[in-house]
Amino acid sequence: MYHTKSVTELSAMLQAGEVSSVELTRYFLDRIKNSDEKLNSFITVCEEQALAQAKECDERLKAGNAPALTGVPVAHKDIFCTDGVKTSCASKMLDNFISPYDATVVTNMRAAGVVMLGKTNMDEFAMGSSNETSYYGAVKNPWNLKAVPGGSSGGSAAAVAARLAPAATGTDTGGSIRQPAAFCGITGIKPTYGRVSRFGMIAFASSLDQAGPMGQSASDCALLLNAMAGFDEKDSTSIEKAVPDYSADLDKPLDGLRIGLPKEYFAHAEGGMNAEVEAIIKTALDQYKAMGAELVEIELPNSALSVPVYYVVAPAECSTNLSRFDGVRYGYRCEDPKDLNDLYTRSRGEAFGEEVQRRIMVGTYALSSGYYDAYYLKAQQLRQLISDDFKNAYEKVDVIMAPATPETAFNIGEKSDDPISMYLSDIYTIAVNLAGIPAMSIPVGFSDGMPVGMQIIGNHFEEARLLNVAHKYQQQTDWHTTLPEEFK
Amino acid sequence: MSIEVDEVKKIAKLACLNVDDADIQSYATNLSNILDLVAQMDAVDTTGVTPMSHPFDVVQRLREDVVTDLDRREDFQAIAPAVEDGLYLVPKVLE
Known part of the structure; x- marks a missing residue:
């Protein structure tokens, strides 16, 4: 039924009048009602508001000239302020907080015609890699209810993987879109720092935070990013740069694409990628080679830091x-x-x-008197070196490919008592945030029934290229359309 | 790097966090482990490296000093824990 359709397909059906937004919205609200007890992926479901928005969308569709996403139901991570709707950031601190305004991401998506189904669960204040730190309880991975969905955007990832929502928004400070996308077998992109407005997105680490879409495919993410991205004068670090049409170049051939493989990420170090994940990534890389891409070994010498x-x-x-x-x-x-x-x-x-x-x-x-130089200043200096590593690499290659995570989703409770081992689960995603560059994760196979994600990392503002590179792979593979047994 | 119990109490005070005595030891252990992880930074000499302040070479954007937001005091007070006559209430500061 509708849950097996991509946003791209649903949008075409809505525009053609084959389904109404009210029908679609009701369908997904029912799916949430019937299945979310197993997952705990939503903190708030906005039945009334969603149906009211859907009704408006149907009128806009009937009137003609409605934007592409009009009537498509989407879930927002509960880090985005939503006017009149509880915005908890999964914390007891904000359990009673009804936001008096919308985040710019929410405003932009609403203007693009998106219907908000509800607010998804997450790690408290986006601090975590397993969704276990939520005040509202852990989220379960739709591929194995004993496993974590990843974090911090775990609710968004689980909801999309189980198709309780056709797509969702997420935020990524150190991997919080890409790691859960990898663990749940969906596609997610963290744009360039400053590409999507941070206004109304509850701040965790302001120089790293960035919002992005989490969806079924690269082509869906392109549509959603078209709606999310853009300059916002309410965000002082928003970039004043025109937003390209991210859907325009999806089909560009990959002949001559130079793919960089960081030797540090493929080294057989302790805590590094597990053997099965590595084999799956290598198969995906071979497929890229067959599509005309060239694989080039590169170095990111400071990545270990x-x-x-x-x-x-x-x-x-x-x-x-x-x-x-x-x-x-x-x-x-x-x-x-x-x-x-x-x-x-x-x-x-x-x-x-x-x-x-x-x-x-x-x-x-780290910021207390006498320690600033040893910690924050030193870290910002190293951050420059990490950023320079990428700059040097992009003189030789167009994109970088790497694992998204060292292993597939771990079990609930497995790392929750050991912060350090939890932190290390983001070992391949964090450098990207420090450098402010865009990156995505796409599903490239299964290990023991659990999804494996591969990261595609681009230079500043190369989102369109990343989406193109991901889309070409997804046209040849069906990992991204495979659904977990219980949610088929 | 080892953080002692007394130091955790000092940090908690600076951070305005009331931490239960029963939890102090576990915070001390975890904070020490995190600082050990962070200490790996010392392996690289960063003398002369300019600290990164932003991913791009940009200057801070400024705007005209004009009123841009509407007065929404009532909306904001409606979500506060305790208000009276348009003021936020806190325990008495002066006797």
């Missing part, structure tokens, strides 16, 4: 950003505070989860 650098920069910025949650203006307030300091410290101590508190403390320490 990405994780340490990230765990200075991200916590430092998080400790600053999360200082706004004070129990005074919105969000959680403790009972009977005895003085102002008690109000601050108890509200924050009671409402932030353990991982969030840990990162606030690491960041506070």
Whole structure:
């Protein structure tokens, strides 16, 4: 039925009047109602608003000239502020927060005609790689309900993989779109830093955060990114640069494409890629070769430092950003505070989860008097070197391919007591955020029944090229249209 | 790098976090492990490297100093934990 259709197909059906937005929206709301108990992928389902929006969309479709996505139901990660709808960021701190405004991503997508089905589950304040830090409980992976969906955009990934929503939005600070996309067998793209507005997206690490689409295919992601991207004067780091039509070059042939393979990522190091994942990635690379691409070994000598650098920069910025949650203006307030300091410290101590508190403390320490040079300054210097590595690589190659994760989805509870091993699950995705470049993850096979994702990394503003490279592969393979047994 | 219990208490105070005594030891252990991970940064000499402040060579965009937002005080006060007469209420600061 409708859940086996891509956004591209659904949009064509809506435009042709073969289905109404109300019918489609009801269909997906029913799917959520019937199946989400197994997954816990939604925090809030917006039945009433969604149906009202769908009705409006049907009128726009009837009137003609409705934009391409008009009437397509989509889910938003609960990090995006949505006017009049609870925006929790999966934290007890914002459990009672009804946002008084929309994030620019939400506004843009609404203008493009998208219907909002609801808000998806995530790691608390996007801090996590397994969706286990959510105040609303862990999300399950549709391919194996004992496994994590990845994080932090785990709810969006699980919902799309199980086709409870045709597509969803996500955010990526250190891999939070690409790692869950890989674990759940869907396609997700993290655009260039500044390409999509951060206004109304609850901030975690401002110099790394970037929003992007999570969907069934590269062609769907292209359509969604067309709606999401663009300059926004409400975001001081938004880039004033015209947005190309990301769907225009999807079919461009790949003859002569130079694909860089970072030798550090393919080295057989401890904690590196597992053998089966590596074999699957190599098969995908062979397919690219058959399509006319050339494989070139490259070096990213400073990539091993990405994780340490990230765990200075991200916590430092998080400790600053999360200082706004004070129990005074919105969000959680403790009972009977005895003085102002008690109000601050108890509200924050009671409402932030353990991982969030840990990162606030690491960041506070790194930024505290006397430590700035040794931590934040040093990290920003190394960040420059990591960024330069990519710059040098792109003089020799057009895109870089790499695993998205060292292994397939791990089990719930497997890493939750060991922050370091959790952090290392993002070892291949973090460098991209530090350099501010775009990257995506596409499904390239299964290992023991669990999806394997491959990363395609591009130079600044090369989103169209990445989507083209991914689309050509997806035209020859059906990994991206394979559904988990329980959600067929 | 090892972080002691007293240091965790100091950091928590700076971060305005009320941490239960029972949890302090586990924070101390985890923070020490994280700082050990971070210490790998010291392996590379970064003398003379300009710290990265932005992925691109851009200057901070500025705008005219004009009113751009509407007055929405009532909407914002409606979601606050405690308000009165348009003010946010907190425990008494002065006796």
